[in-house]
Amino acid sequence: MDILEINELLNRAVYGEWMMLVFILVGLYLSLRTGFAQFGRMGVALRETVGAIRERFLSFGGQISPFQAAMVALSATIGTGHIIGMVGAVVVGGPGAVVWMWVAYLVGMATKFAEAVLAVHFRRQYTDGSVLGGPMVYIRYGLGRRMAWLAGLFAFFTAVAAFGIGNLSQAGAVGAALAQEFDVPPAITGLLLALLVGFLLGGGIRRIARFAQVVVPIKLGLFLLAVLPLLLLHIGQLPGALALVFSSAFSFQAATGGVAGAALSLGLAEILKAGVGRGIFANEAGLGSAAIAHAQAQVDHPVRQGFWGLTEMLVSLLVTSLMALSFIASGLWQRFLGGDRVEAARLLFAEHPLGVAMLGVLLAVFALGTMVSWGFYGEEGAAYLFGDGIRWPYRLTFVAFAFVGPLGGLAALTSVADTLNGMMAIPNLIALLALGGVVGRLVGEFFRGLPWQPPEED
Template identity: 40%
Template sequence: MEALTQFVNAVNGIVWGPPMLIAILGTGLYLQLRLKLMPIFKIGLGFRWIWKSRTPEADAKGDITPYAALMTALAATVGTGNIAGVATAIALGGPGALFWMWMTALVGMATKYAEVLLAVHYRETDELGQQVGGPMYAIKNGLGKNWKWLGIAFALFGGLAGFGIGNMVQSNSVADVLKVTFGIDTWISGIVMTVLVGFVLIGGVKRIGAVAQKIVPFMCIAYIITSLIVLAIYIQEIPAAFALIFHSAFNPVAATGGFAGAAIMLAIRYGVARGIFSNEAGLGTAGIAQAAGQSKNPVESGMVGMMGTFIDTIIVCTMTG
């Protein structure tokens, strides 16, 4: 187990090293500039389209509403990523990590817009008559047959990542809390969660969307209200908290690092990593859910999809931070 832990830590250091951080933030910034900051300026329009997408046009292709597709994507991000993810980022990277989570979200809105737009534009109809899409289909249909191998690689690694950054983290966090708080054995929690998830998955994408669009809004609103109550109790501390976040984000003095700037590097590294873990911008997985949405306009789907990043990180993660 110790050898496995060391191997995972070594891979983690490479994957979330400077090259990957530059690639993720750089791509988001490039898209944001090419879009002339449209995702930021059109946040209000994005919320209006979310409301409108609850009742899509009757002749639009798709299996669930774009609203249900957004809630399905949010169901995988709002939760552990917003609680354990933010807490871990601050514990490892300092308060400044929250600032870099915000920056990741702001440029990530452009990334999410682009990946959802491409997922809907290049989606296909499968043998069951359902709309399927995502990065693998965008690569195959957009870049041509010579790049099909890259789409297969994404599907393979994306499927494996679904166990690690999706199911394992979420279920372990739930089981651990139930064990510590109520003394419920982890195997019992595992069985119950497996059965509940199984009932949803058996119904396919339509049942997944139906369940998500009922549970996720309630989950988000309940969390925000609870957070606001706590913040109201400690309202006098909020200005100092924001000052600490901004100071830590740009403070070149390393608290425990061996060189000046180590603190900033840790803040950026864990802020960006946990930001992506929280909102999925750049992973491409949100496009898979959005591709099933009933839509005739990929741009509108992209606008709805990018709002998931704003809701997840700018609103919910800030409450946690």
């Protein structure tokens, strides 16, 4: 058995049904621990986030504002998977997959909230002002020295996975889109991506944060420009699309799909897997990646940053939902059921007033933001393992992969890195279960008006 066969076995495990169940159960546990903050505290969350964007907490540690930290996280989360991946979820699981995606998001909100809270609570701030935080840090300092190996595993998985989900996959999607829609040679795309990513990563978290707070609104504006005309074009089919989403979520469904028009029967298991899987890996709740960004926030209480985690999830949920509804309302899902998700997305955007070119632009902007934030995530994982001296070698290696991504030819490495991306969840979910009581205590203290007491150094 070679390494790719081993990787395939691991891939089926970390992205399989049992792992999805673990994600949901951890989310439910954290929902209980936080008093279902994603429902009962959403008004408070919006006041503490959207209502306080201009506030600065410059005397409360961290290196960037709470808003910037959330934008770095959102920049990583909202990538090409929110477009192509969402179309793929419907292609695989039919319209009913959307309901289960919503379930994964609603439960995952508590997970993302807890990750942000723990990231701030256990972060390490050094004399030069720099901050190191994220799951590797709250595992190490929350669970103690004996679990340092688990923290090291998370850091290793993150450092390597960033080359897949956050680099080669994104760069490859951009290269293919620009080559197909604008005849841009892959080498030119790779060079431009490498230069942009290198410049942004070279400035550290402050430059990345300034970029993220600009690029995320641009991403969202471009997305609305792309999807609203599609929704308006099929506005008469939207009520039927919504009805179909709910009616097909709990039942077996026979539909006409594929280029040959074959009848495909979707069982509940396929619908669940497609929807829950898309929800989990679109919002990244449970993977722990966003916690690395939230740890950098200048905030006076960890729970305040947890509210940014909730708001981040709402934005991501809106993007995936609108994308799915536009695809279902178009009727193309029936034609492509069980078929090619990329071609399905291309035909969907062929109906756009600006044509398929809109898809190419959208994928390029979405991918760039994701690459920069994931470059930072991977760098932080590497720095945890090897110290600050690894930062520039890691950045240069990441930039080299950004150049190679559009050229293709690294499918094996991408496959292994994507498996490690799923494996990031294992140490992180263990820590979330073990530290759920800490999150619950911090939430209770926050709403009782008690000041935050950072944990003592061990």
